[in-house]
Amino acid sequence: MGTKAGAAIEYCEHDELRAACLECLAMPQKVAPQPTAAPRATKNPSSESDKISPLGGDLDMSLPVDAVDPMVGADWLSAHTFPHYLRRSGWIYLRCNGVLEARVKAVKVIWRAERKVPTSEAYEDRGPGLAIQVDPRTWDTSIAIDLGAHAERQQHGYRYLMTNDDDTVTHYRGGRPVADTGDYDDEIRL
Numbered sequence: 001m002g003t004k005a006g007a008a009i010e011y012c013e014h015d016e017l018r019a020a021c022l023e024c025l026a027m028p029q030k031v032a033p034q035p036t037a038a039p040r041a042t043k044n045p046s047s048e049s050d051k052i053s054p055l056g057g058d059l060d061m062s063l064p065v066d067a068v069d070p071m072v073g074a075d076w077l078s079a080h081t082f083p084h085y086l087r088r089s090g091w092i093y094l095r096c097n098g099v100l101e102a103r104v105k106a107v108k109v110i111w112r113a114e115r116k117v118p119t120s121e122a123y124e125d126r127g128p129g130l131a132i133q134v135d136p137r138t139w140d141t142s143i144a145i146d147l148g149a150h151a152e153r154q155q156h157g158y159r160y161l162m163t164n165d166d167d168t169v170t171h172y173r174g175g176r177p178v179a180d181t182g183d184y185d186d187e188i189r190l
Contacts, residue, residue, distance in 0.1 A: 080130070
């Protein structure tokens with residue numbers, strides 16, 4: 001039984017070649033379970049069980065809202081799509097009536113089962129979907145940055161910008177800064 005001296009041939013407990021023993025081959029074999037692949041992070045989740053990619057951009061952003069006051073102090077803001085260029089701990093400005101009226105620091109993108117957001121008339125339930133978790137301790141309502149010529153181009157959707165050291169903002173389009181001028185041509189429209 002076992003291995004015969006000087007040979008590299010292995011024998012089983014039945015004195016047969018282990019690879020040819022019908023009794024050994026008929027016995028159930030232990031099969032190691034295959035590890036399941038860890039879920040990959042996505043920027044397009046469809047449920048709360050999906051892992052969401054972290055914020056990886058290098059810009060701040062502004063978000064259009066109907067009313068600023070009901071949102072101040074919240075710990076999340078509704079998102080219509082993944083904010084690709086928003087940086088972690090970047091500022092999210094609330095944009096209303098052509099003015100950046102408040103700002104808060106972003107933490108991460110999350111999935112919320114319920115997203116009731118204030119509108120000009122009442123609350124609108126947008127159902128389950130993406131939201132941006134924010135740090136409620138960082139709300140700043142002392143700002144009032146008039147968008148000037150940028151205002152008419154920023155009615156819908158995210159707008160990316162960079163907050164300068166002096167708290168002024170530089171607007172971005174396609175990864176490039178947009179000049180703050182009254183003259184807009186087709187190449188620099190937001």
